[in-house]
Amino acid sequence: MRRLGTAGDRFNEPVQIVGGPRTRARVQRADDGDRIGAEFALPKTTLRVYRNSLIKTGKVVQLQGGDFFLVTDHSETAEYRTHHLFPTDRKVSWERSTTRTNPVTKLPETTGLSTQGQIWVMWERTRREFVDLALRVGQESYLIATGADVQIGDYIDGKLVKRISIALGVKILELQG
Secondary structure, three states, X not given: OOOHHHHXXXXXXXXXXXXXXXXXXXXXXXXXXXXXXXXXXXXXEEEEEEOOOOOOOOOEEEOOOOOEEEEEEEEEOOOEEEEEEEEOOEEEEEEEEEEEEOOOOOOEEEEEEEEEEEEEEEEEEEEEEEEEOOOOEEEEEEEEEEOOOOOOOOEEOOEEEEEEEEEOOEEEEEEEO
16 A cells, blocks of 8 residues: 555655765745845745655755755654755855974964865855944954854854854854954
């Protein structure tokens, strides 16, 4: 007897996990009539997979049209997981400081940067902060979302990671530089 849960498999489409295998999932795109909202939020795209699927939160997937998306949490049932898909708009370099212990002082010292590779990110916005109003010295900070294991002190696209928070299962990084 055919299971009711597999009757909808014909609506699944191929999805390529970046750096991983190809699989199938049900993608629900936003309606053509949906527009950018008052807070400039893009219309939402969701992805529905079986609970044991290879697609996980934090992964980047490529859909049939060639667009890349960051997979985030949404909901889970006994048989399925539903994820929000956020468009990733650029691939950036990721570097981490390398340190060694100074033999004389026994203190850690930075010896350089090691390349961790390139990662897909959703570059959210640029913010300008004035650190000294009298001198009019400003500094730009950036917010990006990624599923990579980035740490404070790493460099993303040459900018220093100052703060990390987690939202919907992915890391929100505040960059400075």
